[in-house]
Amino acid sequence: MTVTDRDRIVLDPFGADVHAESARLRALGPLVPVELPGGIPAWAPTGYDTLKALILDARVSKDPRRHWRQWAELGEHPSWGWILGWIGVINMLSTYGTDHARLRRLVAPSFTHRRTEAMRARVEAITTELLDALDEGGDAVDLKATFAHPLPLRIVCELFGVPQDMREAHVRLVADIMDTTDPSPEHTVRVQEQIGSVLGGLIAYKSEHPGDDMTTELIRVRDEEGDRLGDEELLYTLLLVIGAGFETTVNLVGNAAVALLRRPEQLAAVRRGEIGWDAVVDETLRLHPPIAALPLRFAVDDITLGEVAIPAGDAIITTYAAANADPARYGADADVFDAARAADDHLAFGIGVHRCIGAPLARMEALTALPALFDRFPALRLDTGAGELRQVPSFIASGWQEIPVALRG
Numbered sequence: 447m448t449v450t451d452r453d454r455i456v457l458d459p460f461g462a463d464v465h466a467e468s469a470r471l472r473a474l475g476p477l478v479p480v481e482l483p484g485g486i487p488a489w490a491p492t493g494y495d496t497l498k499a500l501i502l503d504a505r506v507s508k509d510p511r512r513h514w515r516q517w518a519e520l521g522e523h524p525s526w527g528w529i530l531g532w533i534g535v536i537n538m539l540s541t542y543g544t545d546h547a548r549l550r551r552l553v554a555p556s557f558t559h560r561r562t563e564a565m566r567a568r569v570e571a572i573t574t575e576l577l578d579a580l581d582e583g584g585d586a587v588d589l590k591a592t593f594a595h596p597l598p599l600r601i602v603c604e605l606f607g608v609p610q611d612m613r614e615a616h617v618r619l620v621a622d623i624m625d626t627t628d629p630s631p632e633h634t635v636r637v638q639e640q641i642g643s644v645l646g647g648l649i650a651y652k653s654e655h656p657g658d659d660m661t662t663e664l665i666r667v668r669d670e671e672g673d674r675l676g677d678e679e680l681l682y683t684l685l686l687v688i689g690a691g692f693e694t695t696v697n698l699v700g701n702a703a704v705a706l707l708r709r710p711e712q713l714a715a716v717r718r719g720e721i722g723w724d725a726v727v728d729e730t731l732r733l734h735p736p737i738a739a740l741p742l743r744f745a746v747d748d749i750t751l752g753e754v755a756i757p758a759g760d761a762i763i764t765t766y767a768a769a770n771a772d773p774a775r776y777g778a779d780a781d782v783f784d785a786a787r788a789a790d791d792h793l794a795f796g797i798g799v800h801r802c803i804g805a806p807l808a809r810m811e812a813l814t815a816l817p818a819l820f821d822r823f824p825a826l827r828l829d830t831g832a833g834e835l836r837q838v839p840s841f842i843a844s845g846w847q848e849i850p851v852a853l854r855g
């Protein structure tokens with residue numbers, strides 16, 4: 447089958463209703479030609495089995511330089527430039543084979559279950575501090591700004607030694623990268639400049655002020671073992687791990703809180719001990735994955751799945767939200783939040799060699815934050831007034847812009 451541009455489904459760059467979009471795509475088949483912001487063509491696997499098979503297929507690469515047919519054409523499409531913030535940056539997320547293994551090995555040992563456990567006391571202390579501050583304040587607050595956001599941000603900034611006065615710039619940069627609604631060359635240039643100034647600024651600062659943190663350690667590796675980590679790789683590894691380290695977990699905590707506040711019967715079952723917090727976190731990851739989709743992978747060879755053939759060199763977008771809500775895997779009520787199903791086989795953290803290195807940390811943070819929040823404020827409720835909650839403007843990140851609540855009911 448030859449795909450023309452007319453056959454492509456244009457993905458909503460705002461990610462306004464990921465579930466409705468996933469259902470529409472799924473109805474078209476297991477593998478659907480789509481168009482990303484700016485007109486970038488890609489294949490979207492719509493079902494659980496198809497996505498899993500493609501991620502695990504050794505003929506699927508993450509290296510655009512070697513395996514994307516359209517890499518050389520990028521200059522001809524000014525509105526495609528935004529994708530470089532995701533695939534043009536050289537770190538473990540955008541490499542394949544031995545380069546990937548080398549870059550992943552540099553940071554993965556710092557995120558094992560054992561190392562994560564060592565951070566638990568700090569996560570608990572910050573959680574208590576944030577809840578104390580809420581306790582002392584007024585009733586109406588934005589739960590995202592006051593709780594879900596600062597906890598993961600502080601943890602990752604402490605891990606990487608990001609000084610207080612540089613944190614806001616990191617937050618703005620990551621929000622700009624996640625915002626997929628403006629594929630203009632101006633936005634792309636702004637993001638590229640920000641990456642240089644924000645992460646370059648951090649590297650310069652930590653070179654002058656080394657500490658007991660991961661940025662200092664990565665700078666040491668670059669300086670003393672140059673063949674393991676180059677200059678650009680250092681910059682982009684920091685961008686990936688710091689960015690992924692907070693933005694995703696912010697949305698995990700926020701999405702879980704909103705899901706429970708919208709389903710009081712589930713919250714009551716959790717309070718009675720009939721449903722565990724682990725199951726709440728897994729159901730949130732399944733149905734409201736903080737990374738709804740991720741650009742991009744590339745077919746190294748022609749790949750045939752069922753009746754569809756992906757030609758070598760074509761791009762593939764991994765659509766976790768669609769796969770995780772696949773009725774063929776999770777039943778007719780796959781689009782319903784039901785923590786009692788305790789499905790821990792979702793793909794929200796990916797699978798295979800690129801599986802999320804921060805999964806244990808993200809889980810530990812959520813499993814600390816959520817019970818503490820609902821214990822401290824038993825009457826917590828959403829307080830959106832007449833308005834609706836607004837999604838962050840992204841088809842990649844999935845979470846709420848603000849979460850207005852009444853703390854004391």
Ligand code: HEM
Pocket residue numbers: 538539540550602686687690691692694695698735736737740766793794795796797799800801802803804805807808
């Ligand atoms: C709820 C929170 C999180 C979610 C939903 C999430 C999601 C993901 C997903 C889907 C991937 C797989 C990418 C792929 O297959 O191409 C991934 C990879 C990755 N994640 Fe996470 N992540 C989370 C938290 C974190 C945290 C806390 C960190 C670090 C502190 C982190 C660092 C990374 C890194 C470095 C990779 C790249 C791994 C590789 O390519 O080998 N993530 N994450």
